Amino acid sequence: MKNAQEHLISKGIHPSHQRVAIMDYLLKHRTHPNVDEIYSALNESMPTLSKTTIYNTLKLFEEKGAVSSISIDEKNARYDAFTQPHAHFQCIQCGAIYDLDLNQEPTLSDETKSEFTILNTQIYYKGICPKCKTPEK
Amino acid sequence: MKNAQEHLISKGIHPSHQRVAIMDYLLKHRTHPNVDEIYSALNESMPTLSKTTIYNTLKLFEEKGAVSSISIDEKNARYDAFTQPHAHFQCIQCGAIYDLDLNQEPTLSDETKSEFTILNTQIYYKGICPKCKTPEK
DNA sequence: TAAAAATATTGTAATGATTACAAGTATTTA
DNA sequence: TAAATACTTGTAATCATTACAATATTTTTA
Structure with a gap:
């Protein structure tokens, strides 16, 4: 399992507390979660985390090529930290x-x-x- | 160009005025329009047509296999009357x-x-x- | 180190596509 | 033709996402 912090740095993303937590979740949960699922999962350990931050962060990750977004579910976007083609x-x-x-x-x-x-x-x-x-x- | 009315009947869809107009538009415009584009295009000739009817109709068409919906554009669903795989x-x-x-x-x-x-x-x-x-x- | 500048996070409000719902209209059935 | 069924419509609700403005944090620079 790749280290979330190093992974962010290698993609040119400043590894803030929130960003590391979100990337760590994506690396450990290969279930293609949506924003709500990430929010619910992280909310326990980071009660101040806001959903807007998750949106902002995933957008940044995608721009930097650190995650890919999947539109297979019409209802909401889903995210995948495994960017090799599949x-x-x-x-x-x-x-x-x-x-x-x-x-x-x-x-x-x-x-x-x-x-x-x-x-x-x-x-x-x-x-x-x-x-x-x-x-x- | 296939006739919209016959096409609907062959798919087991009762060919109402509105349904024929929507299917005819899809058959003649292979641009994968979204609901708004269909609405704007048909509104001139059918001013009473409601957007809800377009939503209902496309849902019915999809259930009956008469169109397929495309989620390539995250913003809105797009529709294709050409259902062969491509x-x-x-x-x-x-x-x-x-x-x-x-x-x-x-x-x-x-x-x-x-x-x-x-x-x-x-x-x-x-x-x-x-x-x-x-x-x- | 301390002030200033830049970056990141947050909460609330706005947006916009889609769906729910209830009422009205048209068509089919008997 | 009356009753039942199917279709259409407009409005209001829902829900994911984005805009925005205010805080908070980190970095830079003097």
């Missing part, structure tokens, strides 16, 4: 989001690649997760 | 959304495919579109 799956029953590894990345034609500058790729799957498929286990 | 690109400068054809679809491992039931796949690219790359053309 696909996401959301269960339409329980809402959980999983990382999925691809056997084969999608590819565009050479013509498309020359016309468009691709900066970011997101691959989202939706369906039923293993837990919801066999609930009594 | 990827989408959004320009981070002008916001326009393009359809992209894939040379190669992404593939999951057999193990993942047996564990997860995949019902829907969305592939989003972001970057700079051809028009914004060479604006003086």
Whole structure:
């Protein structure tokens, strides 16, 4: 597990108390939390933390490439500190989001690649997760 | 160009005046419009059309598989009457959304495919579109 | 070190997309 | 044609996110 403070510094982000706590949470909880979940989780140990700070911080992290935001859930943005390319799956029953590894990345034609500058790729799957498929286990 | 009314009937949707107008707009404008854009476009010829009806109608269309909704733009949902699988690109400068054809679809491992039931796949690219790359053309 | 400047955090209020709801209108059924 | 059903509408509520202004903290500089 990477150290949150060092991770922030390596991305050129000043490691304030709040920022370290938020990054630490993201590194330890690979559940693609939304702002509310981060807020609830950190509120116990940091009662003065404000939700605005979480919004500001995640925005900064994203600009600096320290997290990526996932729009698989239409309701709210979700965040992932694991920025290597991978696909996401959301269960339409329980809402959980999983990382999925691809056997084969999608590819565009050479013509498309020359016309468009691709900066970011997101691959989202939706369906039923293993837990919801066999609930009594 | 497919006829909007027939298209609705084939999907088991009663073709009311409003529904036909909305589907007709989607079939004729492959720009992945959001609710506001549909509303503004149709308001001239149907001044009594309400935005709530557009929301209700698009929800119904989606349930019946007549359109798919795209969450590539975090701000608002966008709609596409072309339901065959294809990827989408959004320009981070002008916001326009393009359809992209894939040379190669992404593939999951057999193990993942047996564990997860995949019902829907969305592939989003972001970057700079051809028009914004060479604006003086 | 102390004052000044810059940066970070906070709480409240505003915004804007979407949904809930209740009433009205149109269509279908009997 | 009357009753039942389905569809549409406008207003109000909800909820995630952003704007903003005031504090607090940290860094810089003299």
